[in-house]
Amino acid sequence: MALVTMKYELAKAEKENYAVPAFNFFTFSNLAGIAQAAKNKRSPVIAMATVSGTKIMGENASVKMCEGVSEDYGIDMVVHLDHCRDYDMIRRCIDDGFTSVMIDASSKSYDENVDITSRIVEYAAKYGVTVEAELGSIGGKEDDIEVDDMSALFTQPEEAVRFVRDTHVDCLAVAAGTVHGFYKAEPKIDFARIAKIHTLIPDIPLVLHGGTGVSYEDLRKAIACGIRKINVGTEFRVHGISDTVKNEYAKLPDADPRNVCRSVIENCAVIAEELIDVVGSAGKAV
Ligand code: 13P
Numbered sequence: 001m002a003l004v005t006m007k008y009e010l011a012k013a014e015k016e017n018y019a020v021p022a023f024n025f026f027t028f029s030n031l032a033g034i035a036q037a038a039k040n041k042r043s044p045v046i047a048m049a050t051v052s053g054t055k056i057m058g059e060n061a062s063v064k065m066c067e068g069v070s071e072d073y074g075i076d077m078v079v080h081l082d083h084c085r086d087y088d089m090i091r092r093c094i095d096d097g098f099t100s101v102m103i104d105a106s107s108k109s110y111d112e113n114v115d116i117t118s119r120i121v122e123y124a125a126k127y128g129v130t131v132e133a134e135l136g137s138i139g140g141k142e143d144d145i146e147v148d149d150m151s152a153l154f155t156q157p158e159e160a161v162r163f164v165r166d167t168h169v170d171c172l173a174v175a176a177g178t179v180h181g182f183y184k185a186e187p188k189i190d191f192a193r194i195a196k197i198h199t200l201i202p203d204i205p206l207v208l209h210g211g212t213g214v215s216y217e218d219l220r221k222a223i224a225c226g227i228r229k230i231n232v233g234t235e236f237r238v239h240g241i242s243d244t245v246k247n248e249y250a251k252l253p254d255a256d257p258r259n260v261c262r263s264v265i266e267n268c269a270v271i272a273e274e275l276i277d278v279v280g281s282a283g284k285a286v
Contacts, residue, residue, distance in 0.1 A: 024237065037268075047080065176191075
């Protein structure tokens with residue numbers, strides 16, 4: 001069992017019409033819960049380190065933790081750097097063994113986005129590392145990147161075709177109505193836009209960000225339109241970790257931290273298993 005590339009997992013998902021679940025991890029227990037769920041469900045899984053989380057846990061340690069859990073739990077795992085705008089950090093993470101990275105230059109002009117994304121693609125190709133980029137602009141707050149709802153811009157299908165041709169990126173995050181973080185109102189996803197982009201660039205797996213709070217019906221519809229990776233983070237950070245820790249100490253102020261960590265593992269596994277069932281990846285691990 002080992003770390004695998006995202007390109008490989010997403011190509012299989014495209015062939016078999018499901019999405020690979022991509023979960024943010026912020027602590028070791030959170031990651032162990034994700035691994036537990038992948039093992040229980042025999043599902044492929046993408047463990048996504050955030051930039052701020054990686055700065056706390058360490059770039060090298062983030063990879064080594066994933067390597068360790070993939071061996072301990074007997075699963076294949078993709079270790080992905082999520083939403084990074086820093087070229088040097090991405091290079092270091094590739095050097096350290098991340099099998100996938102996301103360059104997020106979506107706040108830049110089209111030409112600047114193309115420039116930095118293609119430089120990352122060129123560097124990553126030497127190591128066989130998968131690259132995800134974003135075109136358009138996804139609203140909400142993700143890590144230290146905040147896009148107010150008025151500035152969120154949906155991905156233009158024709159521009160997506162040009163962008164993929166100009167950068168040779170492996171997969172593309174599309175902005176089509178989801179936002180990062182909790183929703184203030186029911187999200188209105190532009191499924192027709194996703195389907196159109198998928199038809200125009202069928203070989204490029206599409207990524208849906210902002211999975212927390214999207215109805216299961218909408219997640220399934222998005223997959224039917226061509227989404228192959230679904231990102232979920234806030235659900236783990238808030239419900240999987242924070243609420244669990246608060247509840248454990250509310251029940252028992254002297255709780256042993258080892259028991260608290262065990263509860264975080266269990267609760268994160270419950271969240272991950274439910275999402276695995278929704279995205280149709282159960283039983284798809286090779
Ligand atoms: P949520 O935190 O809204 O689930 O989004 C996560 C995400 O898209 C990470 O890239």
